[in-house]
Amino acid sequence: xxxxxxxxxxxxxxxxxxxxxxxxxxxxxxxxxxxxxxxxxxxxxxxxxxxxxxxxxxxxxxxxxxxxxxxxxxxxxxxxxxxxxxxxxxxxxxxxxxxxxxxxxxxxxxxxxxxxxxxxxxxxxxxxxxxxxxxxxxxxxxxxxxxxxxxxxxxxxxxxxxxxxxxxxxxxxxxxxxxxxxxxxxxxxxxxxxxxxxxxxxxxxxxxxxxxxxxxxxxxxxxxxxxxxxxxxxxxxxxxxxxxxxxxxxxxxxxxxxxxxxxxxxxxxxxxxxxxxxxxxxxxxxxxxxxxxxxxxxxxxxxxxxxxxxxxxxxxxxxxxxxxxxxxxxxxxxxxxxxxxxxxxxxxxxxxxxxxxxxxxxxxxxxxxxxxxxxxxxxxxxxxxxxxxxxxxxxxxxxx
Amino acid sequence: xxxxxxxxxxxxxxxxxxxxxxxxxxxxxxxxxxxxxxxxxxxxxxxxxxxxxxxxxxxxxxxxxxxxxxxxxxxxxxxxxxxxxxxxxxxxxxxxxxxxxxxxxxxxxxxxxxxxxxxxxxxxxxxxxxxxxxxxxxxxxxxxxxxxxxxxxxxxxxxxxxxxxxxxxxxxxxxxxxxxxxxxxxxxxxxxxxxxxxxxxxxxxxxxxxxxxxxxxxxxxxxxxxxxxxxxxxxxxxxxxxxxxxxxxxxxxxxxxxxxxxxxxxxxxxxxxxxxxxxxxxxxxxxxxxxxxxxxxxxxxxxxxxxxxxxxxxxxxxxxxxxxxxxxxxxxxxxxxxxxxxxxxxxxxxxxxxxxxxxxxxxxxxxxxxxxxxxxxxxxxxxxxxxxxxxxxxxxxxxx
Numbered sequence: 180x181x182x183x184x185x186x187x188x189x190x191x192x193x194x195x196x197x198x199x200x201x202x203x204x205x206x207x208x209x210x211x212x213x214x215x216x217x218x219x220x221x222x223x224x225x226x227x228x229x230x231x232x233x234x235x236x237x238x239x240x241x242x243x244x245x246x247x248x249x250x251x252x253x254x255x256x257x258x259x260x261x262x263x264x265x266x267x268x269x270x271x272x273x274x275x276x277x278x279x280x281x282x283x284x285x286x287x288x289x290x291x292x293x294x295x296x297x298x299x300x301x302x303x304x305x306x307x308x309x310x311x312x313x314x315x316x317x318x319x320x321x322x323x324x325x326x327x328x329x330x331x332x333x334x335x336x337x338x339x340x341x342x343x344x345x346x347x348x349x350x351x352x353x354x355x356x357x358x359x360x361x362x363x364x365x366x367x368x369x370x371x372x373x374x375x376x377x378x379x380x381x382x383x384x385x386x387x388x389x390x391x392x393x394x395x396x397x398x399x400x401x402x403x404x405x406x407x408x409x410x411x412x413x414x415x416x417x418x419x420x421x422x423x424x425x426x427x428x429x430x431x432x433x434x435x436x437x438x439x440x441x442x443x444x445x446x447x448x449x450x451x452x453x454x455x456x457x458x459x460x461x462x463x464x465x466x467x468x469x470x471x472x473x474x475x476x477x478x479x480x481x482x483x484x485x486x487x488x489x490x491x492x493x494x495x496x497x498x499x500x501x502x503x504x505x506x507x508x509x510x511x512x513x514x515x516x517x518x519x520x521x522x523x524x525x526x527x528x529x530x531x532x533x534x535x536x537x538x539x540x541x542x543x544x545x546x547x548x549x550x551x552x553x554x555x556x557x558x559x560x561x562x563x564x565x566x567x568x569x570x571x572x573x574x575x576x577x578x579x
Numbered sequence: 580x581x582x583x584x585x586x587x588x589x590x591x592x593x594x595x596x597x598x599x600x601x602x603x604x605x606x607x608x609x610x611x612x613x614x615x616x617x618x619x620x621x622x623x624x625x626x627x628x629x630x631x632x633x634x635x636x637x638x639x640x641x642x643x644x645x646x647x648x649x650x651x652x653x654x655x656x657x658x659x660x661x662x663x664x665x666x667x668x669x670x671x672x673x674x675x676x677x678x679x680x681x682x683x684x685x686x687x688x689x690x691x692x693x694x695x696x697x698x699x700x701x702x703x704x705x706x707x708x709x710x711x712x713x714x715x716x717x718x719x720x721x722x723x724x725x726x727x728x729x730x731x732x733x734x735x736x737x738x739x740x741x742x743x744x745x746x747x748x749x750x751x752x753x754x755x756x757x758x759x760x761x762x763x764x765x766x767x768x769x770x771x772x773x774x775x776x777x778x779x780x781x782x783x784x785x786x787x788x789x790x791x792x793x794x795x796x797x798x799x800x801x802x803x804x805x806x807x808x809x810x811x812x813x814x815x816x817x818x819x820x821x822x823x824x825x826x827x828x829x830x831x832x833x834x835x836x837x838x839x840x841x842x843x844x845x846x847x848x849x850x851x852x853x854x855x856x857x858x859x860x861x862x863x864x865x866x867x868x869x870x871x872x873x874x875x876x877x878x879x880x881x882x883x884x885x886x887x888x889x890x891x892x893x894x895x896x897x898x899x900x901x902x903x904x905x906x907x908x909x910x911x912x913x914x915x916x917x918x919x920x921x922x923x924x925x926x927x928x929x930x931x932x933x934x935x936x937x938x939x940x941x942x943x944x945x946x947x948x949x950x951x952x953x954x955x956x957x958x959x960x961x962x963x964x965x966x967x968x969x970x971x972x973x974x975x976x977x978x979x
Binding site: 208209214235241243244248249259261264269518519520522524525526548556 | 580582589686687705842936938939940941952954956957958962964965966967968969970974975976977979
């Protein structure tokens with residue numbers, strides 16, 4: 180019996196409210212003896228640590244560095260080794276492309292085709308505006324088409340996402356990409372008989388792109404890779420009987436949240452915008468996922484000081500959450516992003532749970548090392564969702 | 580998806596080097612208030628604890644005492660509940676018998692047969708030299724035979740290992756051993772149709788032993804048990820893209836290491852021999868498993884003071900590892916062997932990881948109780964391999 184089966188059996192709808200604040204990339208490593216979180220002045224988080232319970236979470240496995248997709252899925256209660264999100268679907272979610280059950284999506288490049296060879300896989304890195312124009316041209320050419328319905332969504336420079344909407348599409352396709360310049364275009368090949376229709380649809384599309392863009396000087400062909408269907412994943416309302424909301428500014432996190440059945444809201448670019456939306460929609464939901472991006476971005480840049488400032492900034496907004504009196508407040512992260520490593524890492528996430536039913540650790544501060552000594556111990560991120568539901572009184576007794 | 584699938588997908592070959600020092604039987608229990616590790620003077624290990632991360636590992640499950648086979652498999656990243664090593668194969672490995680894919684091996688006893696009954700299952704515990712003579716006699720009788728090729732390897736007293744080499748052998752055989760004296764010999768019976776040929780081969784061998792040894796006064800028959808094939812286990816080079824070396828003096832550990840694809844080297848009996856070989860082959864490998872036996876042997880003897888001395892001895896060699904500047908150094912054990920219990924135990928293993936990417940716990944000493952408060956927490960031994968690979972930069976990011 181999986182946690183999901185158990186969740187369906189035990190979860191109950193209640194009036195209680197959960198706030199999950201994800202400070203993306205929160206965990207770090209010491210520079211001059213202190214991690215970013217240890218160096219930051221965080222009086223509100225430290226105050227919460229004093230009355231809450233601390234722990235550390237591993238997103239996938241100890242030692243394994245996760246992408247944002249699997250790391251968030253684990254936090255939302257989905258085993259990241261069971262639910263794999265293809266590159267295409269993540270790119271689509273990140274580009275704010277609406278994806279429905281059965282849609283096939285892929286990452287695309289505009290490329291240059293000369294005398295039967297791909298001479299430039301990136302079409303000379305055409306400007307973003309050029310990519311937008313080409314997507315517009317192609318969308319007009321495919322307008323009104325059904326079986327498949329085809330839509331292109333421009334990205335940066337030569338990149339785009341394509342969505343095929345038809346019955347019977349499958350994702351078991353090889354990439355339609357020679358991977359190197361000066362090779363002939365490669366058609367998508369089905370890796371299973373189920374994907375025969377997908378291969379026909381995709382290869383017909385690629386041929387048509389070449390014919391529509393025949394007069395373009397540089398970007399006269401397309402390459403596609405990472406074919407993905409909308410993954411079949413149970414939704415939080417059915418699993419947990421929650422009415423969840425996601426407050427996130429970045430498209431990928433909004434897309435992930437929609438994938439698991441959260442309602443998303445438009446959020447402005449400032450950190451305060453997250454909390455304006457939280458307060459505005461507080462009565463309507465019983466679970467709020469709040470995504471704060473700045474610490475991760477600073478970590479990726481290797482900017483220790485900027486990451487410290489990002490953590491201090493979010494600390495200042497904690498009182499606005501506390502004022503709403505959630506029954507359960509968790510502050511944690513999807514994965515660590517030490518400035519020292521300039522990227523995601525495998526280090527565990529600090530985890531803080533505040534609830535009237537939490538046994539306080541009486542830690543003086545919210546840091547990686549205080550969390551390492553915390554009463555919640557070290558546990559998989561997958562354990563966060565049952566823990567939050569339990570403290571919110573949203574799980575019935577198991578067995579008699 | 581298992582860790583092995585993930586390892587194949589994520590692992591990358593790099594220049595970084597990992598040293599895994601296994602101090603066999605390291606963990607202990609207090610006598611006069613202090614464990615062997617607490618009583619030992621270990622300035623180098625304590626110094627490493629100050630700058631490394633600590634934890635505790637469970638080889639199989641909390642409460643379960645492992646043999647050396649499963650405990651080592653777990654450390655090497657193989658689920659010990661999935662890969663079971665038969666007694667025959669462990670005995671063969673421990674006797675330095677070369678075993679290939681498809682070979683069938685078993686543990687043997689010389690026994691006494693009188694009037695159709697086994698009157699002594701151990702043939703009066705004949706001296707080891709006698710067992711060696713009898714194995715020689717039988718090996719000459721079977722010389723040149725193919726399908727099966729048969730070889731006997733003498734052990735202590737009446738014990739030996741037999742290896743059958745032929746196509747189509749299977750291990751699903753009952754023991755050819757009446758288990759008690761004054762019973763008739765029992766043939767090996769196939770537990771599956773696949774093992775029909777094995778049963779024929781084994782029972783023909785047993786009949787021939789009786790005929791070859793007809794004039795022996797005591798040891799005139801053989802009993803066989805623990806039939807095992809070379810287990811089908813993926814090798815570390817394929818799983819982890821490592822080029823691993825094992826430095827171990829005892830045959831069983833060398834055999835285990837070869838089973839998972841490590842290269843083994845001859846190692847002399849002194850502890851310093853391990854480090855001579857390490858230094859000599861340092862440029863050639865990216866993973867070094869070093870096996871130190873003395874603490875376990877002292878624990879098995881119930882000799883607390885000797886175990887303390889064994890730990891102090893290995894402590895003195897740590898600078899020779901540090902001088903090589905491994906990217907990741909782990910000091911741990913396969914299982915605990917408290918002198919108080921005179922044997923393997925179910926207690927977790929102290930675990931110390933030193934790496935530039937480890938978050939230091941700032942523990943003052945490397946002891947069981949410092950490890951229990953360590954930032955790595957308590958985790959299955961199976962987690963050690965991904966953790967070492969992660970810290971060595973040998974695992975790509977999982978998902979996007």
